[in-house]
Amino acid sequence: MTIPTxxxxxxxxxxxxxxxxxxxxxxxxxxxLPMIVQVAKRAFEAGIGRVTVAVDHQDILDAVRAHGFDAVMTKVTHQSGSDRIFEALGHADPERRAEFIVNVQGDLPTIEPETIRASLRPLGDEATDIATLTVEITHEDEKTNPNVVKIVGSALSASRMRALYFTRATAPYGNGPLYHHIGLYAYRRAALERFVTLAPSTLEKRESLEQLRALEAGMRIDAEIVDSVPLGVDTPADLERARAILGNK
Incomplete structure (x- = not known):
C-alpha cells in the first residue's frame, strides 16, 4: 500500500x-506579505510535500515567485478550485510523481500547519478516495446557519468519520454533536482525475456543494476531526482579523 510521503x-x-x-x-x-504568500508559508511549514500556487493573473504569479515559491498559470475560466488544481497538477507535475494532492484554499492565511498535515491522515486507509477536515460545532447559531456546511458521518474512530452526506441544513436530527465541514481536501491522484470528469450531480446542484458530486458517484470521503475552523478571508472584516492574528505573531 502506498502512503503519503x-x-x-x-x-x-x-x-x-x-x-x-x-x-x-x-x-x-x-x-x-501578500495573503497568498502567507498561505504558501503555512503550507511549506506543514512539511508534507512541495508547494505550488495555481494562479490566474500575472500579478499573483509575480508576487508568489518573488517570495521564493513555485507558481503556475491556469485558465481564468475555471468554475471551481478542483478544476484549477487539476490543470495546475499537469503543469507542476508532468512526470506524475505526485500520488497525493492536497488542495489548500488560497484565503486561509492563518491556518495552522498541523491542520494541513491532518488532512492527509485519512488517505493512510487505501479505501479512502478523498480526505477532508471537520470540527465539532460549539456555537448554537452555527447549527442552523446555512452558510455553515455540516458533514453527516459515521464514526471510524475518536478522530475520524466517513462522510455520508454534506448539507447546509441542520443535520443529523436528534441529540448529539453536529460537525462543521472545513473545505480543505486531499486526493489520491486517481480520485482527482476521476472527479474532474464527472458532471455536476443532482444533490450538488441542490445544495450548492461540489463534494456531493463525489459521494453520488460512489467515491469515499473520510474526514479528520480537528480542533478549530481556520479563518477564511472573504470580507474586509476578515482581512483585518487575519492582520491582527499574524501581526501579533
Missing part, C-alpha cells in the same frame, strides 16, 4: 484575482 505529495493552492467582496484578495497585505 513528502516525495509523493504535492500541495496546490488555487488563487484567483476576481472577488466580488474583496477585489484583489490574493495580494492583500497581511503582516508585510
Amino acid at each position: 513528502f516525495d509523493n505529495t504535492i500541495v496546490l493552492i488555487p488563487a484567483r484575482m476576481a472577488s466580488t467582496r474583496l477585489p484583489g484578495k490574493p495580494l492583500a497585505d497581511i503582516a508585510g
